[in-house]
Amino acid sequence: MLRFLAFALLVYASLANKALEQLKAELHKLTPDEAKKRFGDLKPLREAPPRQKKIEHFVVLYMENHAFDNFFGCMDLPGADGIPKSGRLIPKDPEDPSQGYVNVTCGTSYGYVCPGGPGYDTFAGKFKNSADAHAYPYGPQDDKYSHQHGADGIAIEMFSPEQLPVKKAIAENFGIFNKLYTAVPSASTPNHLFTQSATSCGIHDNIMYSECGGKTDTFPQFTIYDSLKLNGVDFAFYMNSTCGVQTAPCHGVNPHTPDAGSPIPSPDVAMAGVARHKDRFLSQELFYAAAANGTLPQFSWLMPPFQACDHPCYDVAKGERLLKDTYEALRAGPGWNNTLFFVVYDDAGGYYDQIVPPSEGVPNDEAPCHVRDQCASSFAKFDFRRLGLRTSAMLISPWVARGTVFQEPKKGPYNTSQFELTSVPATVKNLFNLSGFLTKRDAWAGSFDELLLDAPRSDAPMHLPDAPAPAKPWDPPPGGIFGRKGDDADFFDLAENDDGEDEMPLEDDDGVDDGDRRRLGEKVKLGNPPQHCGQKEKICRGPEAVSVKQRRNIKLFSRLTEKAEPNVDEMTNDEADRWLSECWEDWMALGGPIT
Numbered sequence: 001m002l003r004f005l006a007f008a009l010l011v012y013a014s015l016a017n018k019a020l021e022q023l024k025a026e027l028h029k030l031t032p033d034e035a036k037k038r039f040g041d042l043k044p045l046r047e048a049p050p051r052q053k054k055i056e057h058f059v060v061l062y063m064e065n066h067a068f069d070n071f072f073g074c075m076d077l078p079g080a081d082g083i084p085k086s087g088r089l090i091p092k093d094p095e096d097p098s099q100g101y102v103n104v105t106c107g108t109s110y111g112y113v114c115p116g117g118p119g120y121d122t123f124a125g126k127f128k129n130s131a132d133a134h135a136y137p138y139g140p141q142d143d144k145y146s147h148q149h150g151a152d153g154i155a156i157e158m159f160s161p162e163q164l165p166v167k168k169a170i171a172e173n174f175g176i177f178n179k180l181y182t183a184v185p186s187a188s189t190p191n192h193l194f195t196q197s198a199t200s201c202g203i204h205d206n207i208m209y210s211e212c213g214g215k216t217d218t219f220p221q222f223t224i225y226d227s228l229k230l231n232g233v234d235f236a237f238y239m240n241s242t243c244g245v246q247t248a249p250c251h252g253v254n255p256h257t258p259d260a261g262s263p264i265p266s267p268d269v270a271m272a273g274v275a276r277h278k279d280r281f282l283s284q285e286l287f288y289a290a291a292a293n294g295t296l297p298q299f300s301w302l303m304p305p306f307q308a309c310d311h312p313c314y315d316v317a318k319g320e321r322l323l324k325d326t327y328e329a330l331r332a333g334p335g336w337n338n339t340l341f342f343v344v345y346d347d348a349g350g351y352y353d354q355i356v357p358p359s360e361g362v363p364n365d366e367a368p369c370h371v372r373d374q375c376a377s378s379f380a381k382f383d384f385r386r387l388g389l390r391t392s393a394m395l396i397s398p399w400v401a402r403g404t405v406f407q408e409p410k411k412g413p414y415n416t417s418q419f420e421l422t423s424v425p426a427t428v429k430n431l432f433n434l435s436g437f438l439t440k441r442d443a444w445a446g447s448f449d450e451l452l453l454d455a456p457r458s459d460a461p462m463h464l465p466d467a468p469a470p471a472k473p474w475d476p477p478p479g480g481i482f483g484r485k486g487d488d489a490d491f492f493d494l495a496e497n498d499d500g501e502d503e504m505p506l507e508d509d510d511g512v513d514d515g516d517r518r519r520l521g522e523k524v525k526l527g528n529p530p531q532h533c534g535q536k537e538k539i540c541r542g543p544e545a546v547s548v549k550q551r552r553n554i555k556l557f558s559r560l561t562e563k564a565e566p567n568v569d570e571m572t573n574d575e576a577d578r579w580l581s582e583c584w585e586d587w588m589a590l591g592g593p594i595t
């Protein structure tokens with residue numbers, strides 16, 4: 001009987017595995033209509049599979065833009081490659097030390113709200129000038145080349161531990177990663193894609209699939225959510241509203257509110273394999289309720305409210321508060337003993353980090369959605385065989401030893417495996433015993449299950465220290481945070497930069513990262529203008545212009561809702577926000593999953 005059961009299970013598992021492989025391979029060939037037909041009733045292929053007994057709830061809080069050194073480099077953690085008290089010197093000219101050094105230091109030079117975005121190159125930051133950064137084997141890399149790629153100014157001013165009491169307490173009580181790399185040496189979009197689908201379909205920039213030769217605007221690949229669904233394992237995206245544990249929301253940012261500068265959660269929603277699960281888009285209030293109730297799903301994806309996401313130049317004090325609130329909610333809940341909480345930053349964000357990211361063994365991207373060499377950008381020929389800069393990452397659980405600094409994976413699965421953003425789908429696959437990996441990359445990445453203790457600890461603190469006071473109150477003031485006309489309660493003042501241009505203090509992205517700009521020969525003045533605000537981009541002209549991100553989202557949402565695309569050239573920034581807000585509502589109200 002037992003043998004029969006085992007056999008039946010095996011057949012069942014291999015069926016599920018085969019179906020999964022087939023779906024993965026075929027998905028990218030389907031038109032949106034065909035995909036809708038097929039996935040409109042995406043159903044579990046089986047009941048939740050048997051799996052380990054430690055973790056029932058894996059929670060990921062996905063933050064924005066902070067290299068390891070920027071947050072953890074100054075905490076003096078044993079085993080961490082950090083910034084010494086005496087500073088870290090980088091030669092201004094790697095060939096000629098007589099030109100002097102810049103001094104990477106810890107401290108309070110700018111506080112929690114940066115005056116402008118940092119400008120360290122996330123793509124080629126360690127490369128010797130003119131070395132090949134695009135194809136394996138790559139040209140020479142060394143930290144001594146960092147200055148010529150923007151390691152200066154704001155990019156090398158690291159937080160002191162006193163400035164980050166909540167993260168410091170996390171490091172003391174749980175684990176942080178000394179070597180967790182971004183999946184792609186680049187900005188948000190490709191890294192969001194890799195974290196949730198183990199591929200970026202060949203795109204290497206903050207752009208849509210169609211901008212790189214894809215047939216659709218949306219990215220068609222199979223995601224970790226598709227895999228969870230087919231394997232009968234529950235998940236949710238907690239994406240709107242509150243960050244407060246005491247029922248009262250401490251801010252009011254919905255993903256669609258104009259006041260928040262239209263932070264529609266692209267690039268996440270730009271993945272068809274996220275968009276089709278919108279029945280699992282829940283508010284953060286429900287996250288707190290479910291945590292208190294012990295009824296969180298197996299996998300939770302937490303999108304931080306924009307103002308607390310730590311993207312430069314949002315207030316890092318608010319990111320501290322969000323971390324404290326999320327931790328305390330999980331800690332106080334009945335599910336704590338079986339919870340694994342991972343907090344990670346999607347890219348290095350223009351902040352300097354000292355470690356040269358590895359390339360040995362990193363598999364190239366062979367996902368079926370890959371638009372090989374079709375991107376019309378300087379990244380066109382990038383082969384994805386190296387990781388990006390080290391990023392800030394914390395692992396929190398009663399199953400994690402106190403005060404650990406994790407190094408490289410010990411259990412592979414390959415002798416070259418590293419912890420990186422794609423460790424998220426790898427961990428989900430292993431924890432919940434899903435029938436297959438998504439691509440070669442998550443099959444290669446280190447998995448966090450190897451870091452868990454044999455038995456849970458009972459000494460985790462109920463509370464973390466208070467977060468620093470935010471520079472401005474939480475609620476977005478009327479008129480928003482973008483410095484719109486007549487808005488005095490703004491986070492930032494519109495500053496005049498040296499070119500006399502109005503400087504837009506904050507934008508999620510403009511599709512052009514500073515490294516790219518530098519390679520294009522444009523002189524980037526460090527720390528000014530801010531990251532993601534190209535001097536030539538319209539967004540820098542202020543509130544009258546539609547931003548690149550708004551354009552992209554309008555394209556995306558007109559496709560998702562099958563609404564005619566408005567003429568964005570005739571819209572203001574506010575009008576674009578309003579259009580997006582309505583479109584988001586319409587889309588959420590549409591019945592049934594949609595691709």
Ligand SMILES: *[C@@H]1O[C@H](CO)[C@@H](O)[C@H](O)[C@H]1NC(C)=O
Pocket residue numbers: 009010013049050051052433
């Ligand atoms: C994973 O699932 C398979 C069947 O699908 C089962 O044979 C195996 O024991 C499970 N592994 C764990 C760790 O539960």
Ligand SMILES: *[C@@H]1O[C@H](CO)[C@@H](O)[C@H](O)[C@H]1NC(C)=O
Pocket residue numbers: 085086087088089103104105106
């Ligand atoms: C670098 O900065 C540190 C911290 O402020 C200081 O102690 C050190 O003397 C500086 N080094 C140089 C060479 O200026």
Ligand SMILES: *[C@@H]1O[C@H](CO)[C@@H](O)[C@H](O)[C@H]1NC(C)=O
Pocket residue numbers: 240241254255256281282283284286584588
């Ligand atoms: C916010 O969350 C609530 C509850 O989960 C949901 O009903 C609502 O549609 C969400 N709003 C948006 C804009 O996603």
Ligand SMILES: *[C@@H]1O[C@H](CO)[C@@H](O)[C@H](O)[C@H]1NC(C)=O
Pocket residue numbers: 286289290293295296
């Ligand atoms: C709380 O638990 C109850 C009983 O299991 C359940 O019906 C309810 O939906 C849960 N609430 C949340 C927000 O998860």
Ligand SMILES: *[C@@H]1O[C@H](CO)[C@@H](O)[C@H](O)[C@H]1NC(C)=O
Pocket residue numbers: 333334335336337456457458
């Ligand atoms: C969690 O585990 C600790 C020690 O292992 C135990 O004292 C505590 O009661 C458990 N909590 C719950 C909610 O089961």
Ligand SMILES: *[C@@H]1O[C@H](CO)[C@@H](O)[C@H](O)[C@H]1NC(C)=O
Pocket residue numbers: 415416
């Ligand atoms: C890793 O394994 C491969 C074979 O799978 C071997 O050729 C290589 O030398 C190993 N590298 C290290 C660093 O052990």
